Amino acid sequence: MIDKQIKNTSSRRKFIKGSLATAALGFTGIYGANANESIRVKESPIDPNDKIKVTKMETFILKNSWVFIKISTDAGITGWGEMLKNDAKACAAGAMEVADYLVGKDPRPVAKHWQAIHRGAFYRGGPIKTAILSGIDQALWDITGKCYGVPVYKLLGGPTRDKVLVYAQQPDYKTGVKSIKVSPNGSRVPFKHSEGQKMVDEIVERYVALKAKHPEVDIALDFHGAVKPTTASVLIKALEPHRPWFYEEVVQPLNVDVMADLAKKTHIPFATGERIFTKWGFREILEKGAAMILQPDVNYAGGITELKVIAGMAEAYYAPLAPHNPNGPCSLAASLQIAACVPNFMAMERGNIEHDLLAKPLSPVVDGYRPIPTEPGLGITIDENKLMNQVGEPKEYKTRFDPDDNSVVEW
Numbered sequence: 413m414i415d416k417q418i419k420n421t422s423s424r425r426k427f428i429k430g431s432l433a434t435a436a437l438g439f440t441g442i443y444g445a446n447a448n449e450s451i452r453v454k455e456s457p458i459d460p461n462d463k464i465k466v467t468k469m470e471t472f473i474l475k476n477s478w479v480f481i482k483i484s485t486d487a488g489i490t491g492w493g494e495m496l497k498n499d500a501k502a503c504a505a506g507a508m509e510v511a512d513y514l515v516g517k518d519p520r521p522v523a524k525h526w527q528a529i530h531r532g533a534f535y536r537g538g539p540i541k542t543a544i545l546s547g548i549d550q551a552l553w554d555i556t557g558k559c560y561g562v563p564v565y566k567l568l569g570g571p572t573r574d575k576v577l578v579y580a581q582q583p584d585y586k587t588g589v590k591s592i593k594v595s596p597n598g599s600r601v602p603f604k605h606s607e608g609q610k611m612v613d614e615i616v617e618r619y620v621a622l623k624a625k626h627p628e629v630d631i632a633l634d635f636h637g638a639v640k641p642t643t644a645s646v647l648i649k650a651l652e653p654h655r656p657w658f659y660e661e662v663v664q665p666l667n668v669d670v671m672a673d674l675a676k677k678t679h680i681p682f683a684t685g686e687r688i689f690t691k692w693g694f695r696e697i698l699e700k701g702a703a704m705i706l707q708p709d710v711n712y713a714g715g716i717t718e719l720k721v722i723a724g725m726a727e728a729y730y731a732p733l734a735p736h737n738p739n740g741p742c743s744l745a746a747s748l749q750i751a752a753c754v755p756n757f758m759a760m761e762r763g764n765i766e767h768d769l770l771a772k773p774l775s776p777v778v779d780g781y782r783p784i785p786t787e788p789g790l791g792i793t794i795d796e797n798k799l800m801n802q803v804g805e806p807k808e809y810k811t812r813f814d815p816d817d818n819s820v821v822e823w
Contacts (some may be wrong), residue, residue, distance in 0.1 A: 668700050
């Protein structure tokens with residue numbers, strides 16, 4: 413009798429889900445349908461043995477250049493992710509090409525899909541393709557977590573911690589945020605090949621003043637790859653006595669040997685990673701000792717799947733992760749999922765940001781820490797109405813020029 417009741421309950425559940433899925437497919441059509449036509453189906457866990465397949469993929473470009481992807485399924489469960497904010501249109505269009513592979517497949521073998529998208533073509537890698545893969549990977553993990561009713565970190569072996577240290581652009585004593593990152597600017601941004609002692613003195617003076625104003629705050633310096641090695645080599649030694657928290661992206665990451673040489677000249681740790689992607693990019697950083705802190709971007713470096721691998725590689729070198737995160741709510745949520753399941757997490761960039769695209773805010777930052785999201789998937793719900801209100805032509809990243817001689821300088 414009990415077995416019969418269980419069987420009947422399971423059949424009714426599958427019938428209801430099938431009816432909802434049929435309604436959803438009839439209303440939205442194939443993956444080329446307009447985003448505004450999306451039917452809203454209440455998301456709930458499904459039985460692990462139930463079948464599920466991807467039915468539709470959509471991309472959204474916001475006016476601030478954030479790029480989102482939404483993946484829908486025949487079970488009414490949707491997943492969200494983000495991609496690289498540069499080359500926004502290329503990322504959005506490229507993601508839709510992956511729909512030819514993904515639509516009709518079970519979304520839950522995320523690692524297999526990662527390999528198929530990365531290795532499925534003769535040419536692989538590169539910033540745009542890896543960014544596309546990153547956004548899709550986040551969305552697939554979001555779906556998978558929702559299918560099983562658990563946050564992603566529980567599927568990845570977590571938790572390794574209960575809360576996440578965050579750092580910001582300025583201290584916030586109300587929430588206890590006492591770790592920040594600033595740029596090493598003088599009267600202007602240092603971008604010339606040789607800035608001279610006056611510029612170096614200005615930068616040091618401003619840093620010392622900031623430290624004096626916030627004596628209890630850890631302050632990192634983000635060179636953003638804009639400072640030339642000729643100037644960076646002098647700056648890192650001039651700032652060293654004032655004990656910066658770390659130096660970030662001291663030079664461009666394309667020639668890792670240059671960064672590694674500079675890293676050997678100071679005891680202040682180097683951090684880098686926002687323009688490096690996949691395990692293969694970070695391998696060279698670790699092997700050459702170019703940085704002690706890795707900053708992969710979950711929207712760019714390969715998604716949740718790849719950040720977990722990068723964290724494992726870094727652990728072998730005793731290097732912590734401080735994910736790059738100047739982005740939107742999926743980026744923050746996905747990074748928090750990684751922070752929750754790796755042993756060598758250090759701090760979350762802009763982890764104190766409250767995103768208005770969420771239907772429900774994240775748990776607030778307390779004493780400088782953000783609690784780990786515990787809702788299924790990425791742990792967030794995107795408010796689609798708010799998101800659609802911000803869809804539009806993306807912000808342009810304009811080339812920068814030296815005002816003195818009109819030569820091109822680093823962005």
